[in-house]
Amino acid sequence: MARGVPRLWGVALGAPTMVAGGVLLVDDTGGVPGTVGYPFVLLGLMAVLVGAYVHRVAPGQLDLTPVETFNPSQLGAYLLGAAAMVPLAVTLYLLVATRLPYVWPTLAFVAFVVLLVKALVRYWQNSLTTYYVTEDARIVSEYRFLSLRRSSVRTDSVQSVVREQSVLETLTGLGSVTVRSASGDVSFRDLSGPSEAERVLNEIIRS
Helix, strand or coil, rough: CCCHHHHHHHHHHHHHHHHHHHHHHHCCCCCCCCCHHHHHHHHHHHHHHHHHHHHHHCCCCCCEEEEEECCCCCCEEEEEHHHHHHHHHHHHHHHHHHHCCCCCHHHHHHHHHHHHHHHHHHHHHHHHHHEEEECCCCCEEEECCCCEEEEEEEEEHHHEEECCCHHHHHHHEEEECCCCCCCCEEEEEEEEEEHHHHHHHHHHHHH
């Protein structure tokens, strides 16, 4: 089962989108063709159905015993989801309350779709991703959906641990930690408190 509540997240973002589309479909008083509502309904329905699918069929994570576990934060996904509601509101306003050419609400709708998809994908990916250190001294990044994708390095081959934070990530307390080794790198992304993860990993490597 996926970590978190991807089904509820899909409903939280998909339901307002479907409601907006439904209003456009049934409201014929504003001069907006009802067919404009179909993309909203389909996009919202996709968010709800994929959220339910991820929640139901994703296999459980971790088939190894970890000695230290790091989970991605969902704060970035939440912020993207909230930001997506702004162009959605702008799109509805331009369609219903103005006589502007359709190119403007279309551009606002495109911005909404981009932000919505990014929020959904980020949430679902973070729900299915785990970073951990195993008993046999490996640092692992593991992503499970229908199949397993795992990358790892041995602690005795690590050359450095690098913390990276953009300006926005610094403001929100998020960041990434990359473990660099001769055999490859393993990146822990969307961590809440990356400085603590960096400290713990350095201690494990030195021990």
